């Protein structure tokens with residue numbers, strides 16, 4: 001049964017959604033599912049842009065076959081070799097024996113690493129800036145190294161302004177019929193999962209995303225077709241999307257807001273974090289998010305940290321170290337290159353509190369982090385006499401927020 005949608009008059013979305021997957025990359029929760037997008041261009045030559053994950057291969061192969069409607073497949077463009085887009089490659093190659101694979105030199109190295117050797121006759125090697133004519137359409141390829149993986153490239157259709165953007169501009173979440181951003185509640189429902197996807201999957205590579213933007217500047221982008229999530233086709237949506245990506249890739253906060261990352265074993269450190277939130281609220285700060293690190297997957301925190309200008313890290317000492325959930329979060333903050341945030345610290349310990357000093361050292365290894373002084377130190381639990389210290393911290397945060405508003 002065919003389950004496709006037309007994107008342009010001669011290009012079809014032939015992808016599929018997976019709502020059963022618990023963890024994307026076996027690590028990121030996807031409660032709204034995920035889509036694997038693939039697109040078929042029906043020009044004088046037929047071109048398939050990327051493919052899908054094994055889990056949706058049956059739907060996908062049916063979609064391709066029905067959309068080709070008896071025609072043969074001439075090209076399979078591989079913008080990204082990650083298995084969630086390529087694990088059906090061998091099935092495609094045997095189902096369509098005349099199809100040649102279009103990729104760059106690095107693509108073909110990875111094909112051989114993951115799969116069987118590919119005959120020379122079935123390879124079309126493209127370099128950065130090269131074009132391929134398919135009849136009415138002219139496809140231009142731009143390498144985009146480390147916009148997730150080293151072999152990544154994007155493909156711009158010069159004849160109609162469609163950009164096949166690989167993992168860039170992707171999102172977690174499976175679509176239900178409405179595959180276009182202008183049909184979906186993007187700001188209300190999709191934005192948190194777009195940001196979480198960007199921050200956790202591509203966040204580390206802000207500089208590489210910016211380099212890709214430079215290559216694409218001057219192109220008239222009419223439609224953006226990513227490998228996950230909605231297709232973008234209105235000028236207003238594309239402008240909004242590019243603005244978000246400009247902020248995220250330059251590690252600028254989207255909003256003047258506070259996110260409190262609370263780690264706690266028995267609740268005493270958490271109580272102090274809650275008191276800080278109340279002091280902030282008392283000072284007129286309206287948008288405060290607080291998460292328990294043991295109950296919330298770190299990817300949500302990373303998403304929130306890419307959004308918010310101010311971060312509070314609240315954590316007890318554990319065997320002379322930082323309590324492990326916070327350690328994991330700090331590791332990820334550094335790995336994903338999070339930078340240019342203001343951070344306040346609350347530490348705790350019953351005999352030798354160390355978590356504040358250790359968190360400060362971790363933050364010093366990140367770029368342009370401002371740590372507010374002094375951190376609040378608790379000895380087991382917060383006493384009312386310490387309320388003044390939390391109030392001072394809240395005043396510094398609120399003052400900073402107001403200055404940047």
Ligand SMILES: Cc1cc2nc3c(=O)[nH]c(=O)nc-3n(C[C@H](O)[C@H](O)[C@H](O)COP(=O)(O)O)c2cc1C
Pocket residue numbers: 263264265266267268269270316317318319320321348349350351352353354379380381
């Ligand atoms: C397994 C374990 C190891 C701990 N290690 C330390 C430590 O090395 N230094 C210290 O001062 N406190 C240590 N503590 C004590 C806690 O940091 C302290 O009781 C703190 O108040 C707990 O805060 P909470 O109520 O937010 O969980 C440890 C507690 C546990 C359960």
